Amino acid sequence: MKKQIKKKDSLYIWHPFTQSRKSYDPLVINSARNERIFDIDGNEYVDLISSWWVNIHGHCKKEIINEINSQLKRFEQVMFTDFTHKPAVDLAEKLVSILPENLKKVFYSDNGSTAVEIAMKVAIQYWYNKGRKKKKFLSMKGNYHGDTFGAMSVGFTSGFYDPFKDFLFDSKFISFPSIWEGKNDIEKDEDYTLSQIDRVLSENKDEIAAVILEPLIQGAGGMNICRKEFFDKMVGKFKKSGILVIFDEVMTGFGRTGKMFASDHLVEKPDIICLAKSITGGYLPLAATVFSEKIHSEFLGENIGKAFLHGHSYSANPLACAAALASIEIFNKEKTLKKIKKISLIHQQCLKDVSKKLNVSKIRHLGTIAAFDLMNFDKGYGSDEGNSLKKKFLKEGLLIRPLGQTIYLMPPYCISEDCLYESYEKIIKILS
Numbered sequence: 180m181k182k183q184i185k186k187k188d189s190l191y192i193w194h195p196f197t198q199s200r201k202s203y204d205p206l207v208i209n210s211a212r213n214e215r216i217f218d219i220d221g222n223e224y225v226d227l228i229s230s231w232w233v234n235i236h237g238h239c240k241k242e243i244i245n246e247i248n249s250q251l252k253r254f255e256q257v258m259f260t261d262f263t264h265k266p267a268v269d270l271a272e273k274l275v276s277i278l279p280e281n282l283k284k285v286f287y288s289d290n291g292s293t294a295v296e297i298a299m300k301v302a303i304q305y306w307y308n309k310g311r312k313k314k315k316f317l318s319m320k321g322n323y324h325g326d327t328f329g330a331m332s333v334g335f336t337s338g339f340y341d342p343f344k345d346f347l348f349d350s351k352f353i354s355f356p357s358i359w360e361g362k363n364d365i366e367k368d369e370d371y372t373l374s375q376i377d378r379v380l381s382e383n384k385d386e387i388a389a390v391i392l393e394p395l396i397q398g399a400g401g402m403n404i405c406r407k408e409f410f411d412k413m414v415g416k417f418k419k420s421g422i423l424v425i426f427d428e429v430m431t432g433f434g435r436t437g438k439m440f441a442s443d444h445l446v447e448k449p450d451i452i453c454l455a456k457s458i459t460g461g462y463l464p465l466a467a468t469v470f471s472e473k474i475h476s477e478f479l480g481e482n483i484g485k486a487f488l489h490g491h492s493y494s495a496n497p498l499a500c501a502a503a504l505a506s507i508e509i510f511n512k513e514k515t516l517k518k519i520k521k522i523s524l525i526h527q528q529c530l531k532d533v534s535k536k537l538n539v540s541k542i543r544h545l546g547t548i549a550a551f552d553l554m555n556f557d558k559g560y561g562s563d564e565g566n567s568l569k570k571k572f573l574k575e576g577l578l579i580r581p582l583g584q585t586i587y588l589m590p591p592y593c594i595s596e597d598c599l600y601e602s603y604e605k606i607i608k609i610l611s
């Protein structure tokens with residue numbers, strides 16, 4: 180059976196982010212439960228990256244499965260133009276009630292990249308509808324916003340996009356002042372970024388439609404963290420200048436950073452927020468881009484010309500909306516934010532051990548995310564060194580994917596304390 184699956188895989192499948200030529204040997208997964216994934220040979224792995232940052236309450240969570248099932252018995256999918264349904268409106272009401280107060284209108288799609296594209300297209304059309312032409316976006320170096328063309332254009336400094344460079348539109352980038360354990364001249368880096376912002380705004384303000392930000396932590400760019408005080412100062416400058424502010428909370432949403440949204444740590448709120456990944460608890464694809472009334476009202480008019488003419492076949496899929504409602508309900512029922520706090524404390528404690536026992540640098544953590552950098556390590560994504568390290572972790576029963584030289588942990592919130600402590604022990608053993 181395993182042999183057959185692998186053979187068909189190599190015959191028919193083209194995997195994402197993968198060089199197939201290199202003796203590619205994917206694990207064949209058979210089942211998963213809570214924080215663990217089981218392969219077809221019965222080996223188990225602790226899912227320390229939440230199945231690429233989507234799975235927050237654990238695998239096969241009965242409350243989510245039940246809600247998907249009961250929606251499935253009513254209907255599975257209808258179009259979302261001319262039609263509406265209870266799961267979509269209940270979820271939108273719920274999201275609006277837990278998001279920053281100014282965010283009022285929910286536009287559904289099905290992945291993080293489309294959530295970002297929608298934010299960017301709406302930003303452009305917002306100014307267009309007001310009779311203004313604004314053609315540029317501002318972003319931060321190292322940001323990642325997805326793999327579609329618009330998202331690549333505001334993320335290309337992350338280095339994945341060389342073949343497409345000439346096809347991306349011209350965006351402006353400011354630097355991201357990263358903080359870590361023991362970094363004591365952070366103000367210098369922050370002031371540098373703030374002065375870059377002043378310059379960009381004074382030279383290009385009338386051209387810039389919006390700024391897109393990963394609030395407090397850059398994900399795929401390497402789990403880089405910045406200070407809340409700085410972030411508020413920065414967003415404050417953008418708000419004062421009148422350009423639209425987009426928060427990409429595709430990774431940070433739903434508890435990751437210690438609060439329900441990274442926005443909840445901040446005084447300054449965005450005009451637009453992008454949500455995806457863990458919105459359904461990691462069960463079905465769904466995304467939401469949520470807008471302030473100020474933006475939405477510019478799309479109201481007597482004719483179709485002002486409307487946002489954009490949509491996807493599976494917009495607001497009812498099964499996905501039902502899963503999302505169930506996932507958010509679990510936060511109340513299980514006091515998930517308390518569990519998150521506990522995980523954060525364990526990270527803090529175990530990272531002290533990491534710092535003592537390993538030769539690593541830039542130790543950092545925010546909420547349920549912990550990271551540090553290996554010294555003298557081949558930095559490239561998909562490097563041989565990275566791959567062999569990934570295999571060593573798997574052999575010890577840990578699912579960890581280094582981002583270049585960065586090792587990070589982003590466990591599902593259901594992980595037991597013992598399991599997290601044990602995982603740290605194993606990591607220290609493997610790396611030392």
Ligand SMILES: *Cc1c(COP(=O)(O)O)cnc(C)c1O
Nearest residue numbers: 290291292323324325398429430
């Ligand atoms: C993963 C990610 C995206 C892209 O989401 P997909 O669902 O993979 O398209 C966008 N922004 C951030 C911050 C992400 O982490």
